[in-house]
Amino acid sequence: MRTFRRAIAVAAGALSIGLAATACSPSNPDSQAGGGSGGAADRITIGTTADVLNYNPLVGNSRTDTWVTNLMYPRMMSMGMDGVRSPYLASKWEYLDGGRKAKFTLRDDFTWSDGEKVTADDVAFTIDAVAKEKIGVVAGLISSYQKSTVISPTEIEFQLSQPDGTFLENVGFWMPVVPEHVFSKVGSVQKFANDKDWVSAGPYKLTTVERGQRYVLERMENFPLVEGGPKTKEVVFRVFPDVNTEALALRNGDVDLIANALPPPLAKTLEGDSKLKLVKVPSLGWAHMQYNTARKPLDKLEVRQALAAAVDYEAIRRVALQGKAVSSNSSVLTPTLKQWQDPSAKEYAHDPAKAKSLLTGAGFKDGNGDGLFDGLSLRMIYDQADPNISKWAQLVRDSGKEAGIEIKLEGLERNTYVEKYTARDYDIYAGSWAIMENPPANLALAFKCKGFINYANACDPELDALIDQARGQLDQAGQKGPIQQAAKIITDKVYDNVLYVEEFTIAHSAEWSNFLVQPSELLSIVNPVSVAQATKG
């Protein structure tokens, strides 16, 4: 009897585990059975650290969201390594009527996966939805947009409230185009999850989602930007929350490419592996500290200059970034955007003595002789989950101490960090921009009075006027002069202390080649054309 009971218990345990395994194992879908010949050459597996949160390309803004939806929805423009825009869905763009109107001419060979043509109506629907519902980052970049007129299936014209030389590049680079015949039926576009029956016009179409595990995309044979269509039949994104596991999977051959940039120490360990190739990808942004000029004593220029002189920039790049970063010469016009760069820009010198002298000149004293100026204790916030900033924040604190400045570090959990910087509740903000690719537009957001991301709380009429002047110019040649002057003011008045421009390391299996490298972690070699033209062997 006892043996029988034991057998029942064992059987019950085995059955429970068996049932769990059964619940986990997939049924054999017809589509998969039909295409079962998927050999290694027919598939590229891409590692990512997070699941897709939102399949709506206008709303989803995590890195994985962008990588996946970029393969599904076209944009008007792409970008070269020098940051210059290149055609994608749009073949031509121009300003008309002194900049009051802007126009895109589209290619006529893009087709949605359900057979409908991609037309100017889709573009008009998308921009109207973004403007009306104020969706995401794009809404903030098209404040001059009034209305659009579809001239023909391949031509669309926009009416602007004022001449805005940033409009076309902003729309072209940032706004994915969605199918009107699908998205117009959903009510609020902002609330549309777009989590099934995907209709795509990029090189790939999402077909299978196994949350927590993988996202499978199948090629769109008629994608026109790669001759003969995408080379690889299937793209699979596999999720590895831990980057070390992800790197082991790459070394093991379980994944072919890691989409996210590798942390510098991990990149170093992979450098000698002959089975891998490491690609250097320049950032389109920068890492920086901004001093809250709305607070005393940071409203004094001498104090900000002293803080800038107290930073050992070279040590930050060498130690915290392990050499995987370059100097931006303390300018917001970074070396990645060569066409904007100011050759006369020069990095702040690390000079603790000068910092002390500036502070003494500003009236600060070290009354108790403890090596620190009295009444000069500053609170610096940063995201503690950012491994790079967590490292250099300590260097900043230590070098600040050398110059007699006490900097109290506040490494915060991400959500608290967002809340604090949104409320401008800090003395020093430490962070980084991922993409600042359009200086006239970006500087307006980051440095104009009440700018949405003006974390220095800067309000400088001269600076505002120069930025407005640049935005009113309709070509880069006209914008360059005022933008370089604006950047010089930002450096001279220390509205932003640019520390470095990161050089991302993206790793892929040496078996794969023919990737197209684009700047920034979001584009890198996971941009649509790159994935579509990559080949194995």
Added chain:
Amino acid sequence: MPAGARFVTRRLLRGVLTMWFAVTVTFFLLRLLPGDPALAVADPGMTEELRADLLRDYGLDRPLAVQYWEYLTQLLHGNLGVSFRQNQPVLDILLERLPWTLLLAGSALVVTVALGIPLGVVAATRAKGTLDRLIQVGGITGQSLFIPSIGVFLLYVFGVVFGILPIGGAMDDDVYGLAAYGSIALHLILPCLSLVLVQLGSYVLTLRSTLIDALGEDYCTLARAKGLPNRKVVWRHALRNALLPTTTLVGLQLGFLVGGAVLTESIYAYPGVGRAIFEAVSQLDFPVLQGAFLMLAFAVIAANLLTDLAYGLLDPRVRTA
């Protein structure tokens, strides 16, 4: 009412009360987290009307007490809400993940008990011998291991150096039927091993200690005096009594197992509820967090309930107490 029925009813009522307590604490604790959940739902750049509209949709515009009451009401209807970030029902998201966590935690529990009991018996019956000392050192070392470190180490050794086990994930792509079961089993080995290594020590050491005590009791001495073989004294008489604290441990350790699953599932890219928690915390996705915590709380409460009932079966004194 018979004593047995009274015992079961009391335990069930206690389970329901504990569940309500867990629901309430989870609801209010999450609201104490730093960060404004409205930031997760509504973009600061949105128009006020749209922002208000979104907050209303998610019920975030109402007083906390009203939100709590609404949450309880919905919960009784089996509605865990909609994810802030994924715009999908929380129940769907969690049910998709739950089987993986059950598989991992269940397998780890079974393997741990299956290894822990014999090892505990061996250690107790050879107390202070070399084998006993080795088992003790192994148990203590295992308890001090940190799952992410052991995880990466195991993956490197078995995945990269020997190349015999897969790295991360729960199964290979495009495998079905028997091949899928094989793939699931292979992917389960390392995460399960990590959990077993970390928790095996507590079972072995607890059982060793209680079994040594039991073997010194008069009834064991009497059994030996009656000429019963030592094997029977240990396995039939002493072990049954020594298992009581170990049974309690199973219930308690289940909490550790599901907690440990957060780290284990992240390291091994295992698609369970633990990982959903990990992701939801960083996204401040309250509905998913609430749902996941409730699911885990339910699992722990259910396990403890079963443990209590098993305790009653093993020791009749508990039923009548």
